[in-house]
Amino acid sequence: MSALSDREIVAAARKIIAEVGVDGLTMRLLSTELGVALGATYHHVPTKHHLLVLVGRDLFHEVSLPSPPVGDWAAQVKALMLRLADVVGRYPGMAGYMLAHVDDTFPAELHQQLVDILAHAGFAESSIAAVLGALRFYVSGMAAGGPSLAAAESFHGVDVRGLFDEGLDLLFAGARLRLDDDLAGRRPPAPA
């Protein structure tokens, strides 16, 4: 009927990635899923990389959907991180790809959302960068472990979800100390 749309393509790609991971996603497999020839897919998506960037953006956008803020800054940020790990973790191999191309995929909305929460709590500008940077590494590492880590409940005998949660609290505890410093006296912006 109608011509192939980007939304259809991204949806089909997500379905395939959820099942067989980024490596299992094949331009041929995607075309079959869409019911078109290989060339047709390439007519809409110039390259597999571009396709994955579209998927990454789609996932991020799903996370940054508006939701009523509940709790203090830590609770709000934590909820966002858990949702992010949850959503992205469902697509094996995507986290690593998204991390390697944050600048292409990370939406300004979500970033601003996080910055606003921390700024409103009283974090200094440099602290916001530190906290968000740490969270990026942490969440990426969690989700980047591939299916074995993100999807599985238990890994190597330990509860991954609980471990992720506990580590997040560790990070927030450290951030809280830094916030106290910010709220009290100024800290020099790191000696040169």
Place this chain on the structure above:
Amino acid sequence: MSALSDREIVAAARKIIAEVGVDGLTMRLLSTELGVALGATYHHVPTKHHLLVLVGRDLFHEVSLPSPPVGDWAAQVKALMLRLADVVGRYPGMAGYMLAHVDDTFPAELHQQLVDILAHAGFAESSIAAVLGALRFYVSGMAAGGPSLAAAESFHGVDVRGLFDEGLDLLFAGARLRLDDDLAGRRPPAPA
């Protein structure tokens, strides 16, 4: 002359990965580097995955080399993490691979080394698991970003190394609080 050894193969693989990354490493390219036919390489290494596991083990082993402990537990662990990120970061794509196969690559020595440091500092057993888990996610996320993150000094306008360092301190600050709890009263092992 002598037959191909595993050490030669791993060394050649590391050289190639350092230059073109895990994805750029090809069994054919490796064979050329070794000066043998493709089949010869496969005679010693059954699969590319096995080869990468060997490389991963090699990198971890390089990190866990004995060094005199300097400073408190935080300083010691931090030094290990920085060295780990440093070494692994030099091989684009390896961090993600190693994280996805920790059980295959992570040497018992290094793990024990870390456990000993934390236990000696007074951390409870459950806290040790939490701290090491958090560190694993964090360091992996840092190194998993591929060449764009681990290799580059600056990324997206920010100093990656500084960001990594600051986040590590955040994590240690949180861990220190938990250590204080451990040293004082007991904490219930997480409500069910």
Place this chain on the structure above:
DNA sequence: ACCTGAACACCGTTCAAGT
């Protein structure tokens, strides 16, 4: 045992040719 060289079943990407 160790190695060669060719093959097989895939990839991503391109492109003439159709409508």
Place this chain on the structure above:
DNA sequence: ACCTGAACACCGTTCAAGT
């Protein structure tokens, strides 16, 4: 403009055949 189908230059892996 949108799509088809075949091709190109690769992969990882296998395997008969040589020494």
